[in-house]
Amino acid sequence: xxxxxxIEGDGVGPELIAHAKSAVDSLAKVEWVRGEAGFATFQKTGxxxxxxxxxxxxxxxxxxxxxxxxxxxxxxxxxxxxALRKELDxxxxxxxxxxxxxxxxxxxALNFAIVRENTEGMYSGLEKREGDAAYATRVIxxxxxxxxxxxxxxxxxxxxxxxxxxxxxxxxLRISDGFFLELARNVAKxxxxxxxxxxxxxxxxxxxxxxxxxFQVIVTTNLFGDILSDEASALIGGLGVAPxxxxxxxxxxxxxxxxxxxxxxxxxxxNPTGMLLSxxxxxxxxxxxxxxxKLSSAVxxxxxxxxxxxxxxxxxxxxxxxxxxxxxF
Numbered sequence: 001x002x003x004x005x006x007i008e009g010d011g012v013g014p015e016l017i018a019h020a021k022s023a024v025d026s027l028a029k030v031e032w033v034r035g036e037a038g039f040a041t042f043q044k045t046g047x048x049x050x051x052x053x054x055x056x057x058x059x060x061x062x063x064x065x066x067x068x069x070x071x072x073x074x075x076x077x078x079x080x081x082x083a084l085r086k087e088l089d090x091x092x093x094x095x096x097x098x099x100x101x102x103x104x105x106x107x108x109a110l111n112f113a114i115v116r117e118n119t120e121g122m123y124s125g126l127e128k129r130e131g132d133a134a135y136a137t138r139v140i141x142x143x144x145x146x147x148x149x150x151x152x153x154x155x156x157x158x159x160x161x162x163x164x165x166x167x168x169x170x171x172x173l174r175i176s177d178g179f180f181l182e183l184a185r186n187v188a189k190x191x192x193x194x195x196x197x198x199x200x201x202x203x204x205x206x207x208x209x210x211x212x213x214x215f216q217v218i219v220t221t222n223l224f225g226d227i228l229s230d231e232a233s234a235l236i237g238g239l240g241v242a243p244x245x246x247x248x249x250x251x252x253x254x255x256x257x258x259x260x261x262x263x264x265x266x267x268x269x270x271n272p273t274g275m276l277l278s279x280x281x282x283x284x285x286x287x288x289x290x291x292x293x294k295l296s297s298a299v300x301x302x303x304x305x306x307x308x309x310x311x312x313x314x315x316x317x318x319x320x321x322x323x324x325x326x327x328x329f
Contacts, residue, residue, distance in 0.1 A: 054084070
């Protein structure tokens with residue numbers, strides 16, 4: 001039986017994790033292991049990511065994570081999810097964007113993905129203050145660049161996408177992004193059957209608004225991927241519907257794109273879609289493909305029936321939507 005570490009996190013995290021566990025338990029047999037991380041954990045233990053949680057993660061087959069609060073003004077406080085990604089070397093952040101029925105957005109039938117480098121770039125953690133100036137070091141390595149681009153092309157091959165777009169800012173960041181682009185183009189040669197283009201990040205931001213159907217797989221560095229994927233979520237209904245996965249060579253973590261939304265804690269109003277679709281990705285990863293497909297199909301059917309939360313034009317409570325989805329298995 002597969003072991004799943006679940007981390008509730010902060011805000012709406014416990015509520016959504018509980019719903020995700022109920023869905024999984026209706027579809028497959030897994031062993032649940034509880035782990036702690038986030039701001040509430042920091043207040044209780046003095047650490048946002050206890051070593052015990054890291055150790056548990058390394059003993060499990062997958063990690064199901066909701067969201068954590070990361071206050072910007074606490075000395076020596078570090079984001080639990082960023083730290084966990086680095087501890088487990090979860091270098092590939094995958095965010096698929098697939099249109100849902102009956103969602104009031106300008107585009108329909110979108111199906112593309114953003115692959116974001118997850119461990120270096122502007123999120124290297126190398127920052128300092130010196131007098132009236134602050135500095136952040138952007139780290140781009142050969143290993144980090146090659147493996148994330150290779151992951152993107154392998155994902156495109158697996159999902160039968162025909163094109164990968166390499167996103168950069170090499171016209172300004174000539175050394176760091178120039179290096180990334182050079183390495184990315186070399187990796188692309190290993191996949192001659194898949195089309196490849198490269199594009200400057202600001203032009204891609206515009207194209208996502210004007211013609212998102214042009215894209216199939218986008219691969220880019222950490223900060224650019226973070227921003228573009230939040231923009232892309234708006235094309236399918238917002239942060240509440242967007243799932244994601246974090247992959248490394250040994251471990252994998254699955255989480256919705258949205259944050260902890262503390263103002264909605266225990267109000268039964270948040271959209272469970274991102275959490276449940278992330279859970280479906282987790283089920284596929286642990287070999288429960290049929291269960292994953294059932295969950296994804298039930299979410300889609302729920303939207304077809306018009307049962308959805310307020311953020312996407314509906315009136316259902318979180319619990320009502322989840323109950324309907326489970327009834328459709």
